[in-house]
Amino acid sequence: MRIGSWSLPPGKKVIGCKWVYTIKLNLDRSLARLKASLVAKRYLQVYKLNYVDTFSPVTKMIFVRILVSLTPTYHWSLHQLDIKNAFLNDILDEEVYMEQQSGFVAQRECAKKVCKLKKSFYGLKQSQRAWFGCFALVI
Numbered sequence: 001m002r003i004g005s006w007s008l009p010p011g012k013k014v015i016g017c018k019w020v021y022t023i024k025l026n027l028d029r030s031l032a033r034l035k036a037s038l039v040a041k042r043y044l045q046v047y048k049l050n051y052v053d054t055f056s057p058v059t060k061m062i063f064v065r066i067l068v069s070l071t072p073t074y075h076w077s078l079h080q081l082d083i084k085n086a087f088l089n090d091i092l093d094e095e096v097y098m099e100q101q102s103g104f105v106a107q108r109e110c111a112k113k114v115c116k117l118k119k120s121f122y123g124l125k126q127s128q129r130a131w132f133g134c135f136a137l138v139i
Contacts (some may be wrong), residue, residue: 008114014097016041017123038101040123090120090127090134 022035071078097114120127
């Protein structure tokens with residue numbers, strides 16, 4: 001389970017969420033599907049309250065080009081990895097509380113409950129770093 005229903009602890013700040021809608025088209029510009037994603041409002045996160053560190057190592061394109069050009073010279077094997085929903089598969093180190101999405105609350109007594117995120121979520125500032133930490137443990 002990714003989220004739990006909690007009352008907001010004192011001293012913690014709740015961040016909002018919003019729905020992002022995308023229209024996916026085929027090559028001939030006809031409608032392929034409609035996509036909806038729930039994302040966190042990252043601009044509401046407060047440093048040292050919702051997150052501590054956001055740094056995640058990245059590579060420059062010139063390094064990728066050099067690596068690809070050296071691959072046939074030294075007979076290296078080259079593999080590509082594309083992970084869908086990568087940010088949703090790692091555990092958060094910080095306690096992050098998010099408001100419930102609109103339309104989710106069915107009962108009045110649950111109206112003041114928040115979601116405690118146990119795993120990373122799209123839109124959080126620390127999602128990239130948390131994913132890299134999980135990925136680095138594997139390699």
